[in-house]
Amino acid sequence: MDKQRSPWPALWALVIGFFMILVDTTIVSVANPKIMVGLKTDINSVIWVTSAYLLAYAVPLLVTGRLGDRFGPKNMYLIGLVLFTGASLWCGLSGTIEMLITARVVQGLGAALMTPQTMAVITRTFPPNKRGGAMALWGATSGVAMLVGPLLGGVLVDGLGWEWIFFINVPVGVVAFILAMILVPKLPTHQHSFDILGVVLSAVGLFLVVFGIQEGETYDWGTITGPITVWGMIIAGIVVLAAFVVWQAVNKGEPLMPLKLFRDRNFSLASFAISTVGFTVSSMSLPLIFFAQLVLGFTPTQSALLMVPMALVVLPLSPVVGRLVDRMHPRYLAFFGLFVMVIGLLWYSAWLDPNVDLWPRLLLPSVVLGVANAFIWAPLSVTATHNLPTSQAGAGAGIYNTVRQIGSVLGSAAIAALLQARLTANGLHASANGAQFGGGKLPAVVAQPFTDAMAQTMLLPAAAALIGAVVVLFFVRPRDTGQWSATQGTPVVNQAPEPVES
The missing domain is CATH 1.20.58 (Methane Monooxygenase Hydroxylase; Chain G, domain 1)
Incomplete structure (x- = not known):
């Protein structure tokens, strides 16, 4: 293989699989009622379909990042892709809730093997001053996947049945495997001991x-x-x-999580900031979707359409932001994105109202959140990986993705607890109304207090985004070389991409 070969084809090949696994973190939410009916189960059991995936995804990420360093990111990615694709077929064929939950665990393990490798390949094949565009693509994939998951799920469930939210992964996984085999280079491994x-x-x-x-x-x-x-x-x-x-x-x-990575101020701060983003993105949709379905009477597909403006704005803006990352301090871009996200969420909170035509009100803040997402992912990713040595690329990517996923889990749990607390505070009992979830439009007498509870709940993801905005202000200034040192405050020579093996 030509050592000067462009790393972009390999990145595009990896992005296909990365997009697929991120979509599966959110796609099941709109299918839960249909799964309950199809598998004759209850709400507590069907929640495990998502919980099992999140747990199996989050727990191994530190380990799988290190495995990429030890055995090669390409090998770990392909193994994870096979697990994920096979488990997707298993999910769709499941005849019981227990079998579906088990298959989702295997699916989560496959996703955990794949995720750190995409970021590690960027770190190891792109020089630091060229990573902005690559991280913009990676960030756009993250943002769009989390936003379109519910939409894709709604369309598939309404049109073909809940099984197809899993069957759709099989042809995509096969194509992703073939492209990765051909386009992703074999990078040198690092013979570390295993902790x-x-x-x-x-x-x-x-x-x-x-x-x-x-x-x-x-x-x-x-x-x-x-x-x-x-x-x-x-x-x-x-x-x-x-x-x-x-x-x-x-x-x-050689420890599993080299603490010396946290001596890099930017890595530490960017890792914390991405956890607030994971918290915000995973928590903001729950009250909005509940409001759309239970107050306005939207179908799953109609409620998921509220996310479309976000995705449509993220796609064209992300390449622009990627070019900006290579030219200016990521601090300003990330702060702008997180602050705009706060504004969009507060806008939603202020505008939720069951008594007026809400389509413009629901879509305009969605556009604002799309702008926010476009300015968040690439600056944070570039900042986190800028100073990582290639021998620690997998470990750093594992840590970064672990804290993002843990932030998502915390967001999901916290928003559910706050939602129930606000329902109670507004004179509604969450347990008593639980049977009405998914059962059509709420009676007018409870629509207003329910709407108030959803609007108040939206303040939690806004608060998390605000914390992230404050944190990114403490990123260290870049130097003229295009790379900066967070610990010594001196310029660092740009690191060349690693040679690849044919």
């Missing part, structure tokens, strides 16, 4: 925390079984994660 204890501690700690947060409402934040409580699991998870961090600090070999 087995770090793997166990990180996996157990993340599982306990994420499970506790995801399932807190299911168990009313109380007892799960016997002496095991929700808060007990979360506290135990935090303790295990603290032990993991201590082990990473004292490990004399």
Whole structure:
């Protein structure tokens, strides 16, 4: 293979699979009622269809990023793609809720293997001063996938049945595998030792925390079984994660999560900021979709159409932002995007009203959120990876994607808890009205208090985005070389892309 070959074809090949796995984080939400009917199950069981995927996706990300460094990002990506595609077929063929949940776990593991490799390939094949455009494509993929997932799910469920939200992945996965085999280069591997204890501690700690947060409402934040409580699991998870961090600090070999990466101020801040973005994006759609379906009487497809303006704005703007990232400080671009996201969410909160024609009101803030998304993903990704050595590209990508996914899980859990609290505060009982969810338009007598609860709930993702906007203001200034050092404050020589093996 020509060592000077453009890295762009490889990136486009990876983006296909990356888009597919991100869509599957949101596509199931509009299909839950149909799955309940088709598999003759209850609401608590069907929630696990999403929870199992999120857990299996989030927990292994630190490990899979390191596996990419050790065995090659191409190999790990292809293995993950095979798992994900095969599990998608299994999901669509499932005849029981237990089988579907099991298949979703395997699907999540495949997604966890794939995700860090896409970012690691960018870091290892694009020089730092050329990564803006590449990260813009990666960021646009992230933003658009999270926004169009519900829309695609609504169309498939209404037209073909819930099984097709999984069957659609099979031909896409086959095409993505062929393209990746042909276009993605084999990059040199790094013969690291493998931190087995770090793997166990990180996996157990993340599982306990994420499970506790995801399932807190299911168990009313109380007892799960016997002496095991929700808060007990979360506290135990935090303790295990603290032990993991201590082990990473004292490990004399090569730790799973090199803490020295966090000496880079920009990496640390960008990782925290992307967690607020994950929190915001995963939480903002729930009250909006509930309002559209239960107050306005929209179908799943109609309610998902509210997301279309976001996607339509993100696509043309992202390449423009990518070029800007290579020319100016990402701090200003990321702050603009996050601040505009706050404005869009506050706009939604102020304009939700069951008594007027809401289409213009619902679509205009969606356009604003599209602008926000276009200015967020690439600047944060470039900032996080700018100073990473190639030997730590997989580990850095794993950390970055882990905190993003954990932010998404926290957002999903927090918005559900706040939504129920605001319903109660507005004179409605979430448990009593639960049977009406998905059952058509709410009676006029409860439409206004329900709308008020949804509008108030929208303030939570706005607050998370505001925190992210403040954090990015502390990014370090870029230097004239196009790359900057967060720890020494001195210019760093631009890092050349890695050679590839034929």
